[in-house]
Amino acid sequence: MKIKSQRDFVSGLALIVTGAAFAIGATNYSFGTAIRPGPGYFPFGLGIILAILGGIVLFGSLTQNRKGGDPIGAIPWRPLGCIVGAIVFFGFFLPKLGFLISFPVMIVLTAAGGNEFTWKDALLNAFILTVISYLIFIYGLQLTIPLWPAHG
Amino acid sequence: MDFLHNLYIGFQTSLSLINLWYAFLGAMLGTLIGVLPGLGPIATIAMLLPSMYTLEPTSALIMLAGIYYGAQYGGSTTAILINVPGEASSVVTALDGYKMARKGRAGAALATAALGSFFAGTIGTMVVAAFAPPLTALAFEFGAPEYCALMFLGLVGAVVLASGSLAKALAMVVLGLLLGQINTDVITAVPRFSFGITELMDGINFVVIAMGVFSFGEIIANLGKPAEHRDVFIKKVTGLMPTKQDFKDSAPAALRGTILGCLLGVLPGAGPMLASFTSYSVEKKVAKNPGEFGQGAIQGVAGPEAANNAGAQTSFIPMLTLGIPTSAVMALMIGAMTLMGIQPGPQVMTTNPSLFWGLITSMWVGNLMLVILNLPLIGIWVKLLTVPYRFLFPAIMAFCAIGVYTLSNNTFDVYCAAAFAVLGFVFHKLxxxxxxxxxxxxxxPMMEENLRRALLMAHGDWSVFVTRPISATMIVVAVGLMIAITLPAISKKREEVFVEDE
Known part of the structure; x- marks a missing residue:
């Protein structure tokens, strides 16, 4: 038994696990009857179907030849960490520090995910985008976004 | 004379100064957004929803529609210029449009796309105006089993959209259905898969998923590649107008594309994307020298662009008459209508004729504006796109982040978007x-509700789906479609269009 597509092997396993998790989770809810299906009826069936599809993908990854083993490839940790980190940072600090602090910091964090990062560009970009966003969203569209750090 | 009378009511509304302004504003905003990769109509409409409360419902919807077809248009522009389809439906346009641009014929490609879209838009508007009422009559025949069958057909249609492995495309549909199960059960009010988190009881906002998976996930994947693999810019766009020969080649393609678009646009799930894809396959089949396709064939731009735009028009039919969204954008339009106190469905036409017909005629007005707006602006679009990626992606991120937060002024949505960004990246990798x-x-969720309601009505008898004629027809079509894509020979052709040009 040799893995012929690394991508599909992992995909298949992930689908089986996800499908099984939903199906097991659905057992907490009533199935109802054929006449009156309950809240667990639909997710249980779907979970099983997903797991079966995962099985098909997994089977394919072991039997069908692909070019060069179809590897997943390297994971770009820096962009992944920076982008996801920037979003989480923005979500966490916006209510606490306000838009005018958390927004530019998020942009610099995001920019750090690129491989052409320089402080000068990132700060310039953060400044320009903060001004534009302020004008569009807060001044123009009047959205309720906290501007300054919250008291206490 | 009903047809003309209806158009008259419509133009009365859509040609009022204020609505012309909103149509223009929407079309312009939409084009701008379509041109910016990552910032789609979904994000924009979501961002604008809160400020829509203050507008008159008709104006608000006209503007939303403007954003929708403006974005379709703008998406094609980037597809042609830098091989970045701003919208799913312009993926096909990128195949030959970009090749034309690299041969220095970007102007001809852009103009063909613009004129082809306008032609298709004109026909599409007439089709909507003429066939919306009969379809509305049909809508009253629709009970729970029919809705359920229609959604089943839409889901099967969604599988056809994907170009890769069939099992994986099916798995994505099922995963989407499962994510939709995270909510409060509509019939018994039991919260499902919410893990005690209050925010999850209302379900995940789909804008969060769309932004996380498409925008954020895409940026991460793009940054993971070396800079030279990302974008290719062309220095100069020369020769704006197509030649006589170009017109001769592209006119029949645009006509065929329009017919396909009008028909397929009505299907939920498939819509403009399926129309543009089918049109490309058809053009390739009927072309005298199919070898030109993928090398810059003008028919490969004209056909799919026309199909895409005609489909964009007729995809309003199910939304307006049945209240069923055929795409994510349509779902947002329905959301906007509900926010403004209008229950979408067959009754809109009778209770609110000026809104209904105004919206339809404004589609044509919007299309006209797009042509007027876009032909002279091609030069400026190119300039906008020369913004280096290191400035562009933080901008996309920033606008999306604000968009997600302002959905419900809730940081939970922002965290969800972060999670879906990771998921989007995983999808890309796998x-x-x-x-x-x-x-x-x-x-x-709609399919589940209707399935359960249908089973209740039929006392648990599954045969209800095949004994009612409309539902049975749709099930047959869906099963036929399923068989057609499962057959290896046809499934191979399905991939062909996408694989060949890489």
């Missing part, structure tokens, strides 16, 4: 296409 997931997510 070769899953996210479009079917979004459709499954949107159609899932």
């Amino acid at each position: 070769g899953f296409e996210p479009a079917p997931l979004i459709l499954g997510f949107i159609l899932g």
Whole structure:
């Protein structure tokens, strides 16, 4: 038994696990009857179907030849960490520090995910985008976004 | 004379100064957004929703529609210029349009796309005006089993959209359906898969999923590649107008594309994307020298662009007459209508004729504006796109982040978007296409509700789906479609269009 597509092997396993998790989770809810299906009826069936599809993908990854083993490839940790980190940072600090602090910091964090990062560009970009966003969203569209750090 | 009378009512509304302004504003905003990769109509409409409360419902919807077809248009512009389809439906345009641009014929490609779209838009508007009423009559025949069958057909259609492995595309649909199960059960009010988190009891906002998976996930994947693999810019766009020969080649393609677009646009799930894809396959089949396709064939731009735009028009039919969204954007339009106190469905036409017909005629007005707006602006679009990626992606991120937060002024949505960004990246790495997931997510809860209601009505007898004629027809079509794509020979052709040009 040799893995012929690394991508599909992992995909298949992930689908089986996800499908099984939903199906097991659905057992907490009533199935109802054929006449009156309950809240667990639909997710249980779907979970099983997903797991079966995962099985098909997994089977394919072991039997069908692909070019060069179809590897997943390297994971770009820096962009992944920076982008996801920037979003989480923005979500966490916006209510606490306000838009005018958390927004530019998020942009610099995001920019750090690129491989052409320089402080000068990132700060310039953060400044320009903060001004534009302020004008569009807060001044123009009047959205309720906290501007300054919250008291206490 | 009904047809003309209806158009008259419509133009009365859509040609009023204020609505012309909103149509223009929407079309312009939409084009701008379509041109910016990552910032789609979904994000924009979501961002604008809160400020829509203050507008008159008709104006608000006209503006939303303007954004929708403006974005379709702008998406094609980037597809042609830098091989970045701003919209799912312009993926096909990128195949030959970009090749034309690299041969220095970007002007001809852009103009063909613009004129082809306008032609298709004109026909599409007439089709909507003429056939919306009969379809509305049909809508009253629709009970729970029919809705359920229609959604089943839409989900099968969603599978056809994906170009890769069939099992994986199906898995994405099912995963989307499952994500849609995270909510409070509509019939018994039991919260499902919410893990005690209050925010999850209302379900995940699909804008969060769309932004996380498409925008954020895409940026991460793009940054993971070396800079020279990302974008290719062309220095100069020369020769704006197509030649006589170009017109001769592209006119029949645009006509065929329009017919296909009008028909397929009505299908939920498939819509403009399926129309543009089918049109490309058809053009390739009927072309005298199919070898030109993928090398810059003008028919490969004219056909799919026309199909895409005609489909964009007729995809309003199910939304307006049945209240069923055929795409994510339509779902947002329905959301906007509900926010403004209008229950979408067959009754809108009788209770609110000026809104209904005004919206339809404004589609044509919007299309006209797009042509007027876009032909002279091509030069400026090119300039906008020369903004280096290191400035562009933080801008996309920033606008999306604000968009997610302002959905419900809730940081939980922001965290969800972060989670879906990771998921989007995983999909990219493992070769899953996210479009079917979004459709499954949107159609899932509606399908479940109607399935359960249908079973209740029929006392648990599943044969209800095949004994009612409309439902039976749709099930047959869906099963036929399923068989057609499962057959290896046809399934191979399905991939062909996408694989050949890489």
